[in-house]
Amino acid sequence: AQKVTQAQTEISVVEKEDVTLDCVYETRDTTYYLFWYKQPPSGELVFLIRRNSFDEQNEISGRYSWNFQKSTSSFNFTITASQVVDSAVYFCALSEAQNAGNMLTFGGGTRLMVKP
Amino acid sequence: KAGVTQTPRYLIKTRGQQVTLSCSPISGHRSVSWYQQTPGQGLQFLFEYFSETQRNKGNFPGRFSGRQFSNSRSEMNVSTLELGDSALYLCASSLERGLSTDTQYFGPGTRLTVL
Secondary structure: OOEEEOOOOEEEEEOOOOEEEOOEEEOOOOOEEEEEEEEOOOOOOEEEEEEEOOOOOOEEEOOEEEEEEHHHOEEEEEEOOOOHHHOEEEEEEEEEOOOOOOOOEEOOOEEEEEEO | OOOOEEEOOEEEEOOOOOEEEEEEOOOOOOEEEEEEEEOOOEEEEEEEEEOOEEEEEOOOOOOEEEEEOOOOOEEEEEOOOOHHHOEEEEEEEEOOOOOOOOOOEEOOOEEEEEO
């Protein structure tokens, strides 16, 4: 069965610090997709990135970067020079291709607090 | 393009009642999924609809049901409400290009409180 673990339940940093959110996943499928979503206090899940299992290239988008390592089943998310607006709960999620369609398994989330 | 919309945003019901939540996907999106979010269980998949058919179902009792209309709008229904059904119910839509898992875009959610 698929599983996503986000071991860090809460992280607190001071503005401008770099922070890495960890995500470890389990799946038996060879084709799968990994996602990161951000949930601000308003509640809506905001899509950040999608990665398929065949693309291990790391990605950078502004202050955000993602490190995908199949060897360790990890898909970590780094925020560089954090800002107060980054404060939110961040979720890592997995979808297996064998489940035709869309069914996301989420990790427990990491609450990030960025203090000014 | 308008995002996923959900109505109502807040709802208070009492035990034993039933409730219907509505979701309008992003224009052109054909798949709609529903998730339940609670402090104890986190985010859990309820079900997914595509072309008016339920394509995937999570591990929830039969009191939870849904449907999708020809315009891709979806409703979910919870009958005989229990206190434990209090949660944020999130709807997500995806384009569904047919070959791979598409990105799901989420609505603001409906916060259901059962008293």
